[in-house]
Amino acid sequence: MNSAFxxxxxxxxxxxxxxxxxLTGDCEAFLAANGARDGLLNVFVPHATAGIAVIETGAGSDEDLLDALADLLPRTDRWRHQHGSTGHGxxxxxxxxxxxxxxLPVIAxxxxxxTWQSVLLVDTNRDNPDRTVRLSFLG
Structure with a gap:
């Protein structure tokens, strides 16, 4: 079996x-550009203040996610980690x-x-407007 990375x-x-x-389109373009077949795609954001989610978008779910995170993690001065804007902790x-x-699995x-899933970068950090995302395919 030949493997590719x-x-x-x-x-x-x-x-x-x-x-x-x-990021779904970026992921698909990466797979196509490298001739990926069957394997796994890892999507990684090397930042301490962002995440990757796989959910539906376009029907309000992305805004619902941000609202839920605001409820769970309010942007107040209660956080011990305090630098940057208020609530950055x-x-x-x-x-x-x-x-x-x-x-994520990659088939053919x-x-x-x-059907409704998308690969998303979730970024609540208002202090860092630019992110890097690493895409790695193993097949």
Missing amino acids: YSTTIAVHTGRRETVKD RDHVLPALVAPHAT GRLALG
Whole structure:
């Protein structure tokens, strides 16, 4: 059995607002550009204040996710980790709830996602408008 490993990073501008960015197209383009067949795609954000989620988008779920995170992790001065904007400490807790990675099956060169699933970068950190995401395929 021959195995392949491909890895790259992509730059993602998230701006100065809490946001959910759809990375599905970037993931699919990476797989296609490398001729990926069957294997696993790992999506990793090497930042202490962002995460990767696999959920539905476009029907309000992305905004619901941000609202739920705001309820769970309020942007107040209650956090011990205090530098940057008010409530920035919550951003450092985010990866405990939204992991900084996801590993996804790839079948015949395509992400094996459910009908409504998308691969998303979740970024609540208003102090860092630019992110790096690492895509790694093993097949």
